[in-house]
Amino acid sequence: GSLTMYVDVLPQIPKVNGYTLANRTFSPGRLTIGMYQTKWKFHRDLPETTVFAYGTSAATATIPGPTIEAIEDTPTYITWENHLPQSHILPWDTSIPIATPKNGGVPTVVHLHGGIHAPHSDGHPAAWFTASFSETGSTWSQQTYTYPNVHHAGNLWYHDHALGYTRINLLAGLTGAYVIRDPGMDGMFKLPSGPEFDRHLVLADKSFYNDGSIYMNCTGNVPSIHPQWQPEYFGDVITVNGKAWPYLQVLRRKYRFRIINTSNARYFRLSLTNGLSFTVIGADTSYLTSPVSTQSIILAPSEIADVIVDFSTTTATESLLNNDAPYPYPTGPSPDQFNGRVMKFIIPAGPTNPPDNSTIPPKIKTYSPSTIKNARQTRYITLYENTTATGESINLYVNGKRFEDPVTETPKSGSTEVWEVINLTGDNHPFHMHLATFQAVKVQCLVDVNTFTNCMKTLNDAVACNITGQATGKIIDIPAYEKTWKNTVKMEPGCKTTLVVKFTLVGHADAGYPFVATGSPGYVYHCHVSYFARIHFLLLGYSERSRG
Ligand code: C2O
Incomplete structure (x- = not known):
């Protein structure tokens, strides 16, 4: 049966401080956050669901986990503890590169998405650990992670990142x-x-069995190749802060919403009914130079939009937050009356009391400009799928390389590079890099994707395959609300996206950049659709640099 929408109130997510404050001075904070198996109520009429949740204790673990507040330049130390049971609540696929603890247990590792920190604190996929750290992966080195918070102020999120388990975790x-x-x-x-x-509005799509348990397929489209793996997971229930289609009663005034798409594969194209619009002030971890007003926002998995909604600009007494992004994006079917709905705002009539004293500044923040001048080098990054004769996807590699292959990119700390990312698949991909910040400066499509793809499958060299002559097709505009330093950028299918990539702190005095010692696992970059994320991680190494 289907669940009635808008019957649960939007939960307030608990907050924890990643700092201490005494005599108006901020000092570093220490937190211990555990992962627990617990029960969670996703909807009034749905039985309790067994989940894995983050919390400072088993009793306080929530979906999503506590919001961690940090202060720029004040470090946060977090010990992430795995208190999960011996077996997973969801099926996993052993036919892909995957963490394999000898004595069982659930492998986990935490990545702070958007953070700038040393590799041992980055949540490398092979740095997994099971309960009580009883078994650890090949790149694991320490229990407590250091987040120096040297990034400029902004929005980040944390999530599991264990090899092969990311999607189900x-x-x-x-x-x-x-x-x-x-x-x-x-x-x-x-x-x-x-x-x-x-x-915060933390979005996630999920499907449930009638008994409340989470549905995850356990048969693959091509069982002989991948017994369990399906190209992408799409849930038919949209949850916000851990509730299915919640509602929020608001005052007729401005609100700030930090919207995070934590779905495995679903893109959201968000809009509000009854004449309301979004004023976007930030994208991912960065602010925009000036606020951008828009009727709709497209958020790929892992993207964050920081928006203001002014409920005084409508006379209506409610407004729906809806989604009309096709899934897969952009070529799949359109959402129906269930996954096309997100939540409802109830706006009682009458004046706001107390009055709204908040304002939206005309200028927000100016960081270093995105220029390809002075770029140290240009890299070509090509995404293409290998498929069976019937068109089933077998894998998606980067430049024909697998996660297990040796490091290919070794940028220098402090440098700026140009990355030409060529997406030869039929779907959009959320391209995410750890550590670096980057932005798209040009998106131009290929004139003959098939010819170029066939050439790549033989030569695996974008320059030799004439990418310059190929990428002369349609130019696609970059939305104004994405023109800032991001950590995930959507890659249009059949097109080349020119990224300016900074391996240096943006918008901030250089307080020192993490450097990579010989033998370090380095960092990864990958598509954030977790089906692919398990496959095409590549290591991003840095040469050591002297400080200063
Ligand atoms: Cu949000 Cu490597 O991921």
Whole structure:
């Protein structure tokens, strides 16, 4: 049966401080956050669901996990503990590169998405650990992670990142939000603030059995190749902060929403009914130079939009947050009346009391410009699928390389590079890099994708396959609300996206950059659709540099 929408109130996600404050001075904070198997109520009429959740204790674990608040330049130390049972609540696929603890247990490792920190704290997929750290993966080195929070203020999130388990660990509930604050900036702006008016909306699609348990397929489209693997997981229930299609009663005033798409594969194209629009102030971990007003926002898995919604601009008493992004994006079917709905805002009539003193500043933040001048080098990164004769996807590699292959990219810390990412698949891909920040400066499509793909499958060299002559087709505009330093950029199918990539701190005095010692696992970059994420991680190595 189907669930009635808008019957559960949008939960307030608990917050924990990743710092200490005494005598108006911020000092580093230490947290212990565990992963627990617990029960969670996703909807009034759905029986309790067994989930994996983050929390500071078993009793306080939530979906999503607690929002971690950090202060720019004040380190946060987190010990992530695995308290999960011996077996997983969801089926996994052993035909892919996957963590394999000898004595069983659920392999986990946490990645702070958007963070800038040393490799041992980055949640490398092979740095997994099972309960009580009883078994660890090949690149695991320490229990406590250091997050220096040297990134400029903005929105991040944390999630599981274990090799081969990422998809089911996220689906089981292992996600949470993380915010780096700049108290000076908070004081300067009068954006909507406080727990009531500054809220996270953490989106995730899931499917459930009638008994409340989470549905995950356990048969593959091509069982002889991948017994369990299906190209992408799409849930028919849309959850926000751990509730299916919740509602929020608001005042007729401005609210700030930090919207994070934590889905495995679903893109959202969000819009509001009854004439309301979004004023976007930030994308991923960065602010925009100036606010951008828009009727709709497209969020790929892992992307974050920081928006203001002014409920005083409508006379209606409710507004629906809807989704009309095809799935897979952009060529799949359109959402139906279930997965096309996200949540409802109830806006009682009458004046706002107390009055809304918040304002949207005309200028927000200016970081270093995105210029390809002075780029140290250009890299060509080509995404293409290997398929069976019947068109079933077998794998998606980067430049024909697998996750297990040796490091190919070794940028220098402090440098700027140009990455030409060529997407030869039929779907859009959320291209995510750890450590670096980057932005798209040009998207131009290929004139003959088939010819180029066939050439790549033989030569595996974009220059030799004449990418310059090929990428002369249609130019696609980059939305104004994405023009800032991001950590995930959507790759249009059949097109080449030119990225300016900075391996240096953006918008911030250089407080020192993590460097990679010989033998370090380095960092990964990958598509954030977790079906692919398990396959085409590549290591991103850095040469050591002297400080200063
Ligand atoms: Cu949000 Cu490597 O991932």
